[in-house]
Amino acid sequence: MTKWTTANIPDQTDRTAVVTGANTGLGLETAKALAAKGAHVVLAVRNLDKGAAATEWITRAVPDAKLELQRLDLGSLASVREAAEELRTRHDRIDLLINNAGVMYPPKETTADGFELQFGTNHLGHFALTGLLLDHLLAAPGSRVVTVSSIGHRVNAAIHFDDLQWELGYSRVGAYGQSKLANLMFTYELQRRLTGERTTALAAHPGGSDTELLRHLPRVLQRAVPAMRPLFQDAAAGALPTLRAATDPGALGGQYFGPDGPGGLRGYPKVVPSSDQSHDAALQRRLWAVSEELTGVRFAQLEPVVS
DSSP, X not given: OOSOOGGGOOOOTTOEEEEETTTSHHHHHHHHHHHHTTOEEEEEESOHHHHHHHHHHHHHHSTTXXXXXXXXXXXXXXXXHHXXXXXXHHOSOOSEEEEOOOOOSOSSOBOTTSOBHHIIIIIIIHHHHHHHHHHHHHTSTTOEEEEEOOGGGGSSOOOOTTOTTOOSOOOHHHHHHHHHHHHHHHHHHHHHXXXXXXXXXXXXOOOSBOSGGGGGSOHXXXXXXXXXXXXXXXXXXXXXXXXXXXXXXXXXXXXXXXXXXXXXSSSSEEEOOOOTGGGOHHHHHHHHHHHHHHHOOOOTTOOOOOO
16 A cells, blocks of 8 residues: 555544644644544644634534544643543543644743643653553553654754753754654553553654644744745645554554655655664663653553563
8 A cells, every 4th residue: 555545544433532732733634534534533722712613624524523622731731630531531432542732843931840842742741641541542442542753853852861851951953853752762662561452552753744833943944934835745644644553454553654755754654764762762761761750640551561
């Protein structure tokens, strides 16, 4: 199969999918595609007004869409805990958790809990949410956790254990790269710990997608965006790797999907490699331990597997 599209998504009737950041861009297109295939889709969003507008947009395209709004601010562990508890109350099981929301290249900011914004939102918020929903995922045979990473996991990227919050100096690109590398390390370690379970963890990246994430680009790069746009693909195409990771019956735990075109910037989704660093099991385990400590969330159902 070389040209996988939304037409290849199997029927999702009776499946519950939680999509973070589903009010715009990749998340919105992901939610729409899953709803079109019959899934009950929870749009987990920070701004409920924007979420309501997103549900209206999806419903215009998919009149029989089964949609639900959930407030979720990944930059606040209190909000993550509140959202997880509400989801656990309303749903007996969760079949798909799409960890999609994120920020890219903002000026130096911190989350409500004092974490550097990109690391706190892109990685720690999703780490905590996944852990708090884990039992409901394990209750759904064939469930999947799909976390959206980026080509940026290769760019100036490392896990700065000596300064995870970038208090000694800030690089927008470096902090983003750290967060996206963390997304992959989390996925691979989670999959290792899911050995023997009927739940799997996968990752995806959208390539070069023209979405609201570009709004925080440094000014010098903002001026270059118009010239770069022909290299990008739209959000609907950028969502395909996530959708394939979430729904392709042949997808396996631990796989990473991205566009098949030059440089991984655009094209149809396929399994793609990630950096050697992302596969370092010792670093994965160290990041996991630090993430549990910082969030206070422990995946009690899963024992670590030493390979």
